[in-house]
Amino acid sequence: MALKPCKSCKHTVDTSAKTCPNCGVANPGVSTGSAIGGLIFLVIIIAIVVSMCSGGESDKADDKKTKVDEAACRKDLQCAGDKYGIAASIYCKDPVSRLAKYTSRWTDGTFETKFSHFRWLNQEQGTLTFIGDKIEFQNGFGAFQRHTYECDFNPVNNQVLDVRARPGQL
Numbered sequence: 001m002a003l004k005p006c007k008s009c010k011h012t013v014d015t016s017a018k019t020c021p022n023c024g025v026a027n028p029g030v031s032t033g034s035a036i037g038g039l040i041f042l043v044i045i046i047a048i049v050v051s052m053c054s055g056g057e058s059d060k061a062d063d064k065k066t067k068v069d070e071a072a073c074r075k076d077l078q079c080a081g082d083k084y085g086i087a088a089s090i091y092c093k094d095p096v097s098r099l100a101k102y103t104s105r106w107t108d109g110t111f112e113t114k115f116s117h118f119r120w121l122n123q124e125q126g127t128l129t130f131i132g133d134k135i136e137f138q139n140g141f142g143a144f145q146r147h148t149y150e151c152d153f154n155p156v157n158n159q160v161l162d163v164r165a166r167p168g169q170l
Helices: 032-053 057-075 077-097
Strands: 003-005 012-014 104-106 117-122 127-138 144-154 159-167
Touching (some): 057 077, 077 117, 077 144, 077 159, 127 159
Antiparallel strands (some): 104 127, 127 144
């Protein structure tokens, strides 16, 4: 509890008081100088945020660089596989699950990918085949058997081209 003289009547008041108990003025513990200082501080913070968020010529250069990097990534198998693996996991999950005659269950962990391998399906078109073994299909007796699956994926439009599965693991 800090005490300060009221800016109007000079009666001693708490700095957190909303009104002066003596004269009734609003914010009696806040002087004009500290209010202006706070306002200047706020304007500086807003200016910094705006300058960080505003685009300029450097953003255009970054966009060009990103497009060049993306084109180069589409020609490099490791880069393309790493970049589009998560999208393939999302889009291929249901089509692979539907391959089961009865039911299926995924055995991958929360932060584990569904695909551990990938290869080119067609390098010129930029399509990939993602391969994994994190699913089990139920057989007619109720037992679950691990399967290896493949998903042909087009990352340009996130399209699943084909899926296949066979018993076994990688």
